[in-house]
Amino acid sequence: MKKFWLLTLFISVLFSCSDNNLSNKNPNIPSYPVNLSIDMNLPAYSNLKFVSNGIIIPNYGAKGIIIFNAGSGYNAFDAACPNQAVNSCVAMTINGINALCSCDKSEYSLFTGLGGKEYPLKQYRVEVSGTVIHVYN
Template sequence: MKKIWLFIVLTSLFLSCSDNERSNKNPYIPNYSVNLSVNMSLPAYSDLQFPSNGVIVSGFGAKGIIIFNTGSGYTAFDAACPNQELSSCVAMTIKGVNAVCSCDKTEYSLFTGLGGKEYPLKQYKVDVAGMVLHVYN
């Protein structure tokens, strides 16, 4: 019985790790190094204190970084359209709880990064320390 539980735990751990890695392999978006700190007490980022709000921080990643408050944590995605050539589209925009690609108007969930196309949004890690978010890869 112990061997079965160990197998289940190890299998679920392996699957959860591999899923996260797969979502960031995208032939259209290069792997730029991202190391960004966002202070939510500043006016430009104060909307992030409330669930279902997001901001775009330019100058990081391929086309900027979209940071979103899910209500139970934060997500961060590259603002480049994940299914288009990098040079063919401007940065995505935020529409409610979705990011919208300027080229094909595909909407991607800012909760999951999914949009019904081959590649989801390129995701970054987020750590929270008080009012400061650290976004990195």
């Protein structure tokens, strides 16, 4: 009986853990499959080698993918404004260490994805292998 309770406890803890705390339950941004790899040795992406630099890669996700070097790793977010309908705004732009929404001029931190509105930026998973950054969901 004791083994049963330990097993039950272990299984409940296992299923209550998330893989990396991505919370992408946003009704404004559809879930598109994303599988993108870029090489920072290419001139278009070489700025990502430096902390606090970001780039937008169009034609992925809903409005493009923002990749940002946060110093402790890389973050990847959808460039769609998270608190607007996806077809009402053009892609967000990078404004220093923030992403700027073209519709309501809201800014979102590229370190955390937070912006003081109801929904944060839609985040994607990131893996780095040498100079290659892989973004996926």
